[in-house]
Amino acid sequence: MKDDAVRIGVYVCHCGKNIAGVIRTADAVAFAQTIDDVVLAREDPYLCAEPGQKQIMSDIQEFNLNRVVIAACSPKLHEPTFRGALANAGLNPYLLEMANIREHCSWVHHLDGPAATEKSFDLIRMAVAKARLLEPLENRRVSTHKRALVIGGGIAGMRAALDLADMGLPVILVEKSPFLGGKLKGWSRMHPSMERAESLILPMGTRVLTHPLISVFTDSEVTEFSGYIGNFRATVTQSPRGVLPSCDLCGQCVPPCPVTRTDTGEKAIYAPSKGANPSMMAIDFDTCTRCGACVEACPKDAIRLDEEAKEQVFEVGAVVAAVGFDLFQPESQPKYGYGALPGVMTSEEVEGWLRTSAEAGKLTHPRTGKPIRRAAFIQCVGSRDPEGNRYCSRICCMVALKQVKELLERDPDLAVTVFYRDIRTIKKEDEDLYREMRDRGVRFVRGVVQSVTGDPETPTILVHSELTDTLAADRADLVVLSLGSVPPAGRDRVKSVLKLSTSDDGFFLEAHPKLKPLDTAIDGVFLAGACQAPKNAAESMAQGSGAAARVAGLLTKDHLELDGIVAFVIYDQCHGECLLCMKQCPFSAIEPIVMDGKKKPRIIEAACKGCGTCAGACPHEAMQLKGFTRDQLYAQIDAALEVDPGHKILAFCCNWCSYAGADFAGVSRLSYPPNVRIIKYMCSGRVNRQLVLHAFEKGAGMVLISGCRPPGDCHYISGNIQCERRMRAIRNIVEKRGIHPDRLRLEWVSATEGVVFQRVVTEMNERLRELEAENA
Amino acid sequence: MPDPPVFLCDASCLTDRMRVDRLAEALRDSCDLTVIPYACGERGVRKMREILEVSEASHGVILTGRCPAGEALGEVLADSGHAVTCLDVSAYASETVAAAHVLFRLRTEKKPAPRRARKVYADAVLVIGGGVAGVQAALDLAEAEKKVYLVERAVSIGGIMSQLDKTFPTLDCSICILGPKLADVGRNPNIELLTLTEVSSIKGEAGRFDVTLTLHPRYVDMSRCTGCGSCSEVCPVILPNEWDLNLKPRKCIHILFAQSIPLRASVDMNHCIGCQLCVRACEKEAINLEDTERKKKIKVGAIVVTAGLDPFDATKRAGYGYGRYENVFTNIDFERIVCASGPTGGSLVRPDGKPIKKVAFIQCVGSRDVRFNRYCSGFCCMASIKEAMLIKENVPDAEVTIFFNDIRAAGKGFEELYLRVLKHGVSFIKGFPSWIEEDAETRDLMLNFEEMVEGTHRSAMRVDAVILAGGVEPDEALAGLAETLGVERDPFGFLEERHPTLSAIETTVPGIFMAGGVQGPKDIPESVAQASGAAARALAMIHRLKARSRSQDESERSS
Structure with a gap:
């Protein structure tokens, strides 16, 4: 490869109208043809489809291309597809660079086609600049x-x-x-x-x-x-269970136990049934007083209260x-009267009650002890709530209908009303149950329940009926709250x-x-x-x-293939002894070796995850990441700032969260200023003084450093923490150089926070305008 | 042969209906009975294993209530090499009657056949249907190093998803996410893709099915065709393109769509005039108009069925005028209209060129309707909400109304998209228009409906286009396929599950699994997850059968 001249092919995808509806792709192609080393530039309606792939493959062979730039969607989507095409054409798959002109351009600047087209030129220029320096890499x-x-x-x-x-x-x-x-x-x-x-x-x-x-x-x-x-x-x-496998669930330990759990009403030593899996009792140590009564009662000597x-x-x-x-906790919404009114039960409590009481006949409320003649179900408790959980919990309509059926099987004369917003019986056999319940006289009232108040045993439900647009009151001996689902505890x-x-x-x-x-x-x-x-x-x-x-x-499979993005050391530049790279590596993937009498780092490639935190740590830029080398990043910076640098916002985004967050802004069509240029690194742990200063030396108007939210979101454990720490020092240096501190910003953006990305870059653009005005 | 040990399960499934102590009393003297508290629990199984281990009999009998544990228990005990039969005794009128029936069964029950000769199991898997579910199942199986035959009736894989413009709730481009999966299928060395192919017969059992496939002629040699399209250019026969819902033309020899896999031409022989222009135009000499049907026999260990879903035929709802009125569309028609690669290049215009500004969606067309399909199709609320959003994005001042019964936005991110279209000013009216009239001159449509809010009153609305949310139903061929495979269908015509909760991705025939819409209407994420699930069940089953046959061999050798 070294002897060969760089020969780059640039491909601009229309993605139907997703790109071509906003960006003048013909102009982008014409622009690409003017860049040095670009041998060929083409456009295609769908590069990801087989004709597009075939075109790339045949071009690689016919025109002897040795680098490929794809200007299309996010590399998150199709990088593997295009890498496959390169490999099939006999080219190392890492000789590919993508310009994200969809998520980061046409989808966020859809209201301003000319600006999007201009921006696409820069994105292609940046990709070509990096592509020129790409080296073939081998998968591990x-x-x-x-x-x-x-x-x-x-x-x-x-x-x-x-x-x-x-x-x-x-x-x-x-x-x-x-x-x-x-x-x-x-x-x-x-x-x-x-x-x-x-x-x-x-x-x-x-x-x-x-x-x-x-x-x-x-x-x-x-x-x-x-x-x-x-x-x-x-x-x-x-955690200690307190019970050994020799337990045979005889249950003799339960009656002597003096304490009862508040949540389930079971004793501190318990099992859900004789069929419990595994077949041994368990002790709830939050409730247990360690009195030892169960130990004495156990005929098998199977209880150990001091287990560790x-x-x-x-x-x-x-x-x-x-x-x-888990299920929604209704205590947080007092309007439903749960806790205050014993007549009100949750759907979960009703399941437990139905599970343990099988007898048919007139129903007695398990809490009030009163006969139940009228039952009311309130749907969407903790779901579809504009102020709370906005999502629909999908299962509660069916749970309610099934509970109604079980109650009616016990007492066919029971009067049941279901207060609902939409009945969502979406599975093939579900609608039948809804129809059956209507046919059996269950009353379905469409509306939003305002409150449950009144008599504690026979509460009054106040509902705004959508059909009649009136407030109506209804009383029931049993009020069931159909709880929504929430993420597990x-x-x-x-x-x-x-x-x-x-x-x-x-x-x-x-x-x-x-x-x-x-x-x-x-x-x-x-x-x-x-x-x-x-x-x-x-x-x-x-x-x-x-x-x-x-x-x-x-x-x-016997082996997996991992990508070839790993760190490497330029030993000529390494001064040795400091081993900051080793100390900051989140994966212990660097070990010390002695070289020329000094301790120097060596990469354990199988353990390296390719974050580049070591590259950020090294004061002499001796540590580098394949696929994201110093020179490759600088080439992208230089290309981004070739035209009108002072007006540009350079955004460094990590591969996992903030780049994906910017993609999400695109997917959600959230507009933001078109002067943002995104450069991807694997992790914000790559950030160092040199990188930031290089951007400002080249005249960048604004620099955004971004990564996964600390502390826990980083995909490399602690790269973002290292970044945050280094940024404090970098800020000082930037300020000393006479650069306005507002020009450098650190913001965490997670993969779903398209809105945050939009807000941050919009604010930065406003601030840039102000600074430009102040300096004018 | 000694009497089999009999286990009486003392658990709620049975005690709901019967007194176990009385039943035990009635049986005790007449058979080798043990009462097992919760036969399906860990302790119960260990107890039964102990007894079976020392028993001389070749199998045991478990008396249970009405519960699905039987099959699972059979598997659990088979893990340790024991055979059991489960009898549901809960339905008898009394304990005495039940006991009498059990004793009768014990005396007349045929002993399990002695061990048969070693079976040779096939390792390959047949996937029927090349929609997103079939594609996912094939890819997962191939990834786990299984040979896969992926059989598709049409000329290309892709299914309904390939016709969609965007997908809910993220509104990402449908073909952009499906296309790479299709391409992966085309590239995967473990997958043998057979398009224009149908299953004609099947013999055998789980682990070893002999399947005969019918390969319909394509009239194009796939190994020579490069998909260049020069044949289509010269073909003089112009036909409506059914893939674009007949809204766009195609040639008689054609490639179905840009992302087709395989990307090869095919001839629609029903319309070919035999002019041979294409034959002469093809430099690769790939076209053979004399091509004939062929048969292919394959051996597979498992089958995954994913084919068999059709959009509801909206012409059946005559009052809505679909098929009669030019500007009444279905959801899928509309996907093509709004798609950049569709007949209008993504512009929202009617066939007569008038821009679509005022649109009404009508939900539940053919679904939740006892005259047609009484089930809910599950996804059509979201399909219309998504399309409403696409209209609002294209034409912000468009007036969009959705006539609905219940809005069923039950899925991850669905309610959020519903709230988003509400914010964009899409109107929702509860209730359905009773009929639609067409203005003969303007081709606009008049909707007559009753508004139910604040009392009921009659109302009318004039719109440029009506979109019917048609739902889905089993396609015509599914009955035949089910008969060929010997699997049962449910009352709606979809394939019946082995158990609706426990084995919703297994058909009633062991070794034949299913995924996607063939089991019942569902959206894309659920189809994909089910497809991976069916792949796992097939992998697990083949592995288990082979492992058992190996351990059987070993025990025979050692004995």
């Missing part, structure tokens, strides 16, 4: 631990574990609570088969517990997690997070340990809602079930199986 081959970690022992997690184990892959299943089964443990019956929920989860749990390839850890959480795809290390911390927490470390190749959901823990992102609704964020609904931004970590968004049991199980397939795709 890594072996994988042929074992999976499944977090969560509800139906989604159990299904994932069983499918993986049935494929011959060993599984570590970690469940936070003492028993398998998740939310369905407390559920009564399941629509449409109307079988007991218990009868669905118990056989599954039993198979999980007795499967030779599944190791189950109940009462456990993943407390530490590190590594990379195929090679993770997870620390599982098991245990830690174990596992090496796993992939992870499925199936941590489920342990979400923050799982989020920070696994480094996952959440979407605006608080549930875990998938890698792509349609392409990769089960993947996350972390390669090798997958999602299943309701922790990603509310879903019903069948959907959760399908996702559990689906996540298993995604894991199988990784772990059935």
